[in-house]
Amino acid sequence: MEIMSPRSFEPGIAQEADLEAIYESVFPAVARFVSKRNGSLEDAKDVFHDALVIFYEKGNAKDFRINTSAEAYLLGIARHLWFMKFRKDSKEHHRPLEANDEYIAPEQEVDINTFRLLDLVMATGKKCMDLLHAFYYRKLPAEKLSKDLGYRSIRSATVRKYKCMEKIRNKVIKESLSYADFLD
């Protein structure tokens, strides 16, 4: 089955249908790879879900292009993540990187404080976070996006976007002053 190149991720039923097609197409190969290396189903699921995150994040980047099929690319990321994750235990840790590894940026580490901060911001700012998420992660022309979000013009949607950014930023500042750890 041919799956599409990674696009920005938009939560919703349509996106889940895409995801299901990707799952059925690629997960068996990831599971086979992981099982051959004595990994569990849970391990296969973990690396596959992390690979999906990278796949969609890459799809969101402006200058992203792949020179292989999306299936092969996704499987390549999952294999790479497996080697990264189990490098210490694996006998294969001297294995040279795959040819397409050059396209894979290591996933940025997210520290525990950022998770805590997100929970605090979401408690009062979910509406703004959803609006900002739509702006930064939905690849739609400004006019269509503004209309979808219920604004009469691009300008009023843009003003709302920056007001939301201000609100979230001020919340982050407030929480950071309460918890010095967030300033790291």
Add this chain to the structure above:
Amino acid sequence: MRTSLTDIQQTEKYIKGEMSAGDALVFEARLITSPLLRTNMFFQQKCYALLQLYNRKKIKEAAETVHNRLFTDPGKADFQQCINQLFNK
């Protein structure tokens, strides 16, 4: 748009590399002279990190939903059998 929002817009353009060289130079000069702008830029960058994390959470939640559906839907018995036999050796 009020000044504080214009600053947020300018900061975004600067962070994302969408400013012309001339405008970036002017903005950098403002950063040197305005501690408030520097502080706000630091926290605006945190906001982008939070949004990225939020996006990851959304992707993982959707992946979890799809995973659970594929492993419980009787219509996907072939898929389930194909995967389960790999791990039940």
